[in-house]
Amino acid sequence: MMTELTGTATLVRFTVRRDRVRVLVWIASIALLELLTAANTKEIYSTQAALDKAAAAARGNPAAIALTGPDQALDTMGGQVAFQIGTIGLVAVALMAVFMIGRTTRAEEEAGRAELIRAMAVGRHAATAAALIVVAGMSAATGVIVTLGLIGLDLPTHGSVLFGVSLCAEGLVFAGVATVAAQLTENTRLVFGGSGTVLGAAFLLRAAGDIGDGTLSWFSPIGWSQKTRPFAGDRWWPLLVPAAFTLALAVVGAVLSTRRDVDAGFIRPRPGPRTGTAALGRPLGLALRLQRGSLIGWSVGLFAAGAAIGWIADDVKDLVGDNEAIRKTIAQFGGADLTDSYLSTQMLFGALVAAGFALQAALRLRGEETALRVEPLLATAVSRGRWVFSHLVVALSGSVIVLAAGGLGCGLVYGLVIKDAGQIPRMLGAALVYTPALWLFVGLAALLFGLFPRGVAVAWGALAACFVIGLLGEVLELPDWVKDFSPFEHTPRLPGADLTALPLTVLTALAIAAAGTGLLTFQRRDMF
Amino acid sequence: MSPLSPRTTTATDRDPAISISGLVKTFGQVRALDGLDLTVSKGEVHGFLGPNGAGKTTTIRILLGLLRADAGEVRLLGGDPWRDAVALHRRLAYVPGDVSLWPKLTGGEIIDVFARLRGDIDPVRRDELLERFELDPTKKARTYSKGNRQKVGLVAALASNAELLILDEPTSGLDPLMESVFQDCVREVKEQGRTVLLSSHILAEVEALCDRVHIIRNGRTVESGTLSELRHLTRTSIDVQTERPLDGLDGLKGVHDLHVDGTRARFDVDTAHLDEAIRHLSGFGIRSLNSRPPTLEELFLRHYGDELARERRANGRPAPTPEGAAR
Numbered sequence: 001m002m003t004e005l006t007g008t009a010t011l012v013r014f015t016v017r018r019d020r021v022r023v024l025v026w027i028a029s030i031a032l033l034e035l036l037t038a039a040n041t042k043e044i045y046s047t048q049a050a051l052d053k054a055a056a057a058a059r060g061n062p063a064a065i066a067l068t069g070p071d072q073a074l075d076t077m078g079g080q081v082a083f084q085i086g087t088i089g090l091v092a093v094a095l096m097a098v099f100m101i102g103r104t105t106r107a108e109e110e111a112g113r114a115e116l117i118r119a120m121a122v123g124r125h126a127a128t129a130a131a132l133i134v135v136a137g138m139s140a141a142t143g144v145i146v147t148l149g150l151i152g153l154d155l156p157t158h159g160s161v162l163f164g165v166s167l168c169a170e171g172l173v174f175a176g177v178a179t180v181a182a183q184l185t186e187n188t189r190l191v192f193g194g195s196g197t198v199l200g201a202a203f204l205l206r207a208a209g210d211i212g213d214g215t216l217s218w219f220s221p222i223g224w225s226q227k228t229r230p231f232a233g234d235r236w237w238p239l240l241v242p243a244a245f246t247l248a249l250a251v252v253g254a255v256l257s258t259r260r261d262v263d264a265g266f267i268r269p270r271p272g273p274r275t276g277t278a279a280l281g282r283p284l285g286l287a288l289r290l291q292r293g294s295l296i297g298w299s300v301g302l303f304a305a306g307a308a309i310g311w312i313a314d315d316v317k318d319l320v321g322d323n324e325a326i327r328k329t330i331a332q333f334g335g336a337d338l339t340d341s342y343l344s345t346q347m348l349f350g351a352l353v354a355a356g357f358a359l360q361a362a363l364r365l366r367g368e369e370t371a372l373r374v375e376p377l378l379a380t381a382v383s384r385g386r387w388v389f390s391h392l393v394v395a396l397s398g399s400v401i402v403l404a405a406g407g408l409g410c411g412l413v414y415g416l417v418i419k420d421a422g423q424i425p426r427m428l429g430a431a432l433v434y435t436p437a438l439w440l441f442v443g444l445a446a447l448l449f450g451l452f453p454r455g456v457a458v459a460w461g462a463l464a465a466c467f468v469i470g471l472l473g474e475v476l477e478l479p480d481w482v483k484d485f486s487p488f489e490h491t492p493r494l495p496g497a498d499l500t501a502l503p504l505t506v507l508t509a510l511a512i513a514a515a516g517t518g519l520l521t522f523q524r525r526d527m528f
Numbered sequence: 529m530s531p532l533s534p535r536t537t538t539a540t541d542r543d544p545a546i547s548i549s550g551l552v553k554t555f556g557q558v559r560a561l562d563g564l565d566l567t568v569s570k571g572e573v574h575g576f577l578g579p580n581g582a583g584k585t586t587t588i589r590i591l592l593g594l595l596r597a598d599a600g601e602v603r604l605l606g607g608d609p610w611r612d613a614v615a616l617h618r619r620l621a622y623v624p625g626d627v628s629l630w631p632k633l634t635g636g637e638i639i640d641v642f643a644r645l646r647g648d649i650d651p652v653r654r655d656e657l658l659e660r661f662e663l664d665p666t667k668k669a670r671t672y673s674k675g676n677r678q679k680v681g682l683v684a685a686l687a688s689n690a691e692l693l694i695l696d697e698p699t700s701g702l703d704p705l706m707e708s709v710f711q712d713c714v715r716e717v718k719e720q721g722r723t724v725l726l727s728s729h730i731l732a733e734v735e736a737l738c739d740r741v742h743i744i745r746n747g748r749t750v751e752s753g754t755l756s757e758l759r760h761l762t763r764t765s766i767d768v769q770t771e772r773p774l775d776g777l778d779g780l781k782g783v784h785d786l787h788v789d790g791t792r793a794r795f796d797v798d799t800a801h802l803d804e805a806i807r808h809l810s811g812f813g814i815r816s817l818n819s820r821p822p823t824l825e826e827l828f829l830r831h832y833g834d835e836l837a838r839e840r841r842a843n844g845r846p847a848p849t850p851e852g853a854a855r
Contacts, residue, residue, distance in 0.1 A: 187670075271666035272634035275651075280637060281644025290630060372628040376681065379592045379622035379694075380645035383614045527594040 007122035011130035015104055016137075023134070026096045027142050033092060034085045034167075035149040041084045042077060042153055051075050058083070061315050066207040067308060070214065070226055078159045078231025081150070086163075086230075090222045091203065093142060093167055094174040097135045098195040101178035104131040107188040109263055118262055125254055128182075132175055132250060139171025159231035166225035169242040173221045174199065176249025183256035186265040221245070283382055283390035291361055291394045298357040298398075299405035302350060306409025309346040310427070313414045316342045340496035343410070344430065348488060350406045351434035352467050357402045358438040359459050361395035362445035366456045369527060384523050392446060392515055399438035407431025430494035436507035437487035443514030450521030453528070543606055545570045545692050545723040546591065551600035553586055553747075560586045562747035563600070568725055570691075573718050575738035576727040583747040584727045585625070588696050591725075592622060605692060618647050621690035625697035625727075627681035629669035635680045636665030642684040654687040660709050674701035686713050693717060693724045699733060711736055763796040765820040766805065771813030780805055791815075 016023060045051045055074035058064045065071060069087040073079030105128055108114045114127060147164030151157055174195065181194040202220040209217030210226075217223030224245075227238035260266060279285035317338050365388060368374045378384060411427030441463065448456045466486040468476075473483050483489045490503040546568040553561040561583045568574040578584050589595045591604055593613035602609055607616050629638055636658075643649035658665055663679045672680065678701050685693055693714075699707050714724055714737050728734050734741060741758065743751040751758060763784065768774075770791045777793060778786055782801030787794045791812075797805045809817070 269668065269671070271664075272637065272668055274634070274636040274665050276633075276637035276640030276644070278644070280633075280641055283645070286641055286645075290632070293632070372624070372626070373630060375589070375592070375594060376622060376624060376627070376642065377645065378594060378613075379617055379620070380642055381614050381618040381647050382645050524596075526596055527589070 004123040004125045005129055008126045008129045011126055012133050015134045027138055030092045030142050031145040034089045034146045037085045038081045038153055041081050045080055062211045065210050070210040072229050073232030078155050082230050089167055090170045090225050093171040094199050097171040097174040098178045100135045101131050101175050102188050102191040106182040106191045110188055135175040139168040143168035158234050162228050162234050163230035166228045169239055170225045172246040173242045176246045179253035180249050183253055184266045283386050287390035287394045295398045298402045302402055302406035303409035306406040307413040310410040310414030313339055313343055314417050344493040344496050347430045348470055352470055354402045355438050355441050355463055358395055358399040358441045359445055361398050362442040363456055365391050365449045388519050388522055395442045400435055403431045403434055433494050434491050436504045437491050439511035440487045440507050443511035446518030447514040450518035544568055547603045549601045552598045554598055560747055564747055565749045566742055570723050571721050572739040573724040573737050575734035575741035577741055578744040582744045585696055588694055620692040621685035621688045622694045623681040623685045623698040625700055627677045629677055631670035634666055634668055638680055639684045648689050650687055657683045657687055691722050696727045764799050764802055765796050767794050767818040768809055769816045771815055774812055
């Protein structure tokens with residue numbers, strides 16, 4: 001047995017060294033997310049009256065319970081904090097575990113590097129063991145920092161420690177899930193997909209359980225960590241479940257790994273088509289096929305996000321109650337109606353996220369160029385113009401689809417909640433009004449691609465700036481001329497604001513001009 | 529219009545498929561091509577040789593219209609490779625040295641993508657080539673090894689009816705068995721009267737396939753001609769056994785690396801002086817004589833080896849710098 005683990009310590013050090021930035025960013029961002037939200041919660045619900053009101057509002061609200069977590073001592077500061085940071089923190093730690101395990105096990109194997117490692121004096125299980133140790137360490141570090149932070153916020157020590165340990169337990173469970181998934185399939189993306197599905201199921205099971213009598217939550221790894229009731233009774237024994245489960249998964253993973261070849265998985269990849277379809281033989285068909293997966297992923301993601309936004313939209317009034325601080329924050333985005341203000345703010349946020357798709361799709365041009373896949377393509381009878389056009393068409397029409405998915409998800413669910421079918425076109429419109437803003441980003445990407453191909457990353461910087469302007473512009477008291485740089489600031493904030501055509505026309509014209517310039521300059525430049 | 533139309537080639541059949549003169553291309557400070565000349569006649573398999581970084585790929589990328597020439601004259605199938613790119617590309621097929629594929633598509637899909645985008649597809653030839661190269665077209669490109677990715681590029685190019693094949697070190701990663709399949713395929717292409725520009729540094733491949741070769745270095749043509757013409761410039765190795773003890777060989781012109789041991793001698797002689805050497809040897813009564821014609825490899829090594837040695841001496845440095853290596 002010992003020789004099977006030879007080299008584990010070296011591999012642990014190697015992984016931490018190689019991924020030191022990634023490791024620190026994961027831990028720091030999760031800890032920050034947790035502690036900033038906790039501090040914020042403490043500030044908002046500063047009185048017992050405020051806590052009582054929040055608890056009452058949440059109790060009668062299945063949507064809030066489904067999204068955030070079980071109703072456990074919500075009228076205490078600890079209980080309310082655990083409610084606000086519990087589920088999201090557990091999901092974040094689970095994602096951290098899945099990505100790190102996938103990256104350090106199956107991705108290494110897929111890249112052929114695992115083979116090199118295995119050819120050295122390294123035990124059969126060393127790579128997997130090292131990955132599990134690194135993720136366990138990351139989960140523990142996250143748990144410790146969050147615990148210390150919560151204690152620092154004057155929350156009860158026992159509950160804070162229990163919360164931190166529960167957080168760590170979640171990381172261990174999903175490290176186990178990803179380890180088994182990495183044995184089953186040859187493809188790292190499928191490891192992420194499979195583990196992500198387990199996480200999604202865990203979330204849904206606990207949502208259903210928390211709304212009901214809590215039984216279903218016992219079948220969810222997220223539920224296990226919440227059954228410890230931090231700040232609401234503090235019990236340790238439920239942690240036996242994730243501990244046993246993690247151990248079982250690690251053993252299953254180890255057994256499976258000895259029954260397969262390096263590079264192979266248990267699920268054999270299915271053979272694909274022998275021949276290409278006629279559609280694939282046209283630049284547009286090829287571009288669409290290459291971007292199809294990403295387009296579907298973004299659309300599903302934004303539809304789900306829109307649905308979540310729509311689900312709680314009607315409860316915003318109750319949730320906020322007479323809390324002046326939040327009321328002010330939401331109202332500053334314009335509109336007298338609190339629900340509309342909330343919806344328009346969320347639409348802006350959704351559109352900023354969707355612009356990520358627009359950029360990613362348009363910058364595929366540069367990606368294909370640097371991957372040297374364009375050369376053989378342009379050595380066929382395809383002109384540069386036609387090739388660029390094909391990807392721009394996907395980016396431009398994809399932007400509309402992704403925005404529409406978000407608007408549809410929101411309108412559909414919000415309409416169902418308040419029984420008003422009219423919300424579907426209303427929310428669809430509120431989302432699609434950002435189309436010109438997204439197109440401008442496509443145009444910017446094309447312009448950079450033609451003029452400064454080595455500097456296309458500038459476009460991501462521009463989007464990040466728009467995020468800051470859109471979300472923190474008021475808080476940071478940015479001057480108007482700065483805010484004017486963001487196309488999102490020129491887009492009417494629907495629902496609530498008046499729909500004006502002029503800014504949208506100008507944005508569209510700018511987008512076309514930028515894309516056209518990019519196309520023309522690309523036709524004149526060298527490929528590299 | 530006529531030079532670009534595939535049907536009206538009769539008038540231009542005498543024109544070379546590729547003609548390049550004085551080609552210059554700079555990247556910032558680096559002069560990648562420095563007055564390169566290259567002529568490829570129709571119907572020939574032309575070897576394009578040079579060490580890494582000599583400018584082979586840059587030349588090919590200019591021929592494909594991916595890079596713009598800074599100076600010089602470039603004609604490809606009677607057209608301008610930059611201006612007439614699309615029309616010319618219908619008539620040529622290209623295989624890069626490192627075929628990069630879309631990981632999510634299968635090999636078969638990718639072959640068809642290239643075939644359709646070029647314009648013609650011969651499904652029978654495609655399937656025959658898949659069989660000869662032993663390539664499974666139903667696998668996703670992500671799972672292909674380097675050699676299999678290369679096969680995808682080769683099948684796509686060889687299955688076409690293109691009049692010109694531009695192959696940039698196309699066999700990197702292929703095993704010897706597949707290398708010989710590739711050589712058979714190129715011979716068939718030649719029999720069909722099509723033209724091939726084969727960039728390579730595998731000299732055996734070039735010797736086996738090429739009618740004429742071009743050797744470039746630091747962006748310039750340093751030698752060109754048929755293989756026998758080039759061999760003439762180099763040395764033949766002689767191993768001889770005579771009846772009487774040998775004598776006077778070291779006084780002969782063009783003899784190098786001489787080892788004499790009584791009646792036995794081994795030496796290299798410049799092919800231009802071969803005749804004198806044999807005359808001299810016959811005076812001692814030749815009992816056995818082994819001569820080995822120079823390989824392209826020796827030609828190559830001599831060309832660069834001598835030059836490198838000269839530079840080392842001139843610079844007093846162990847390794848040549850790129851600038852110092854320019855002639």
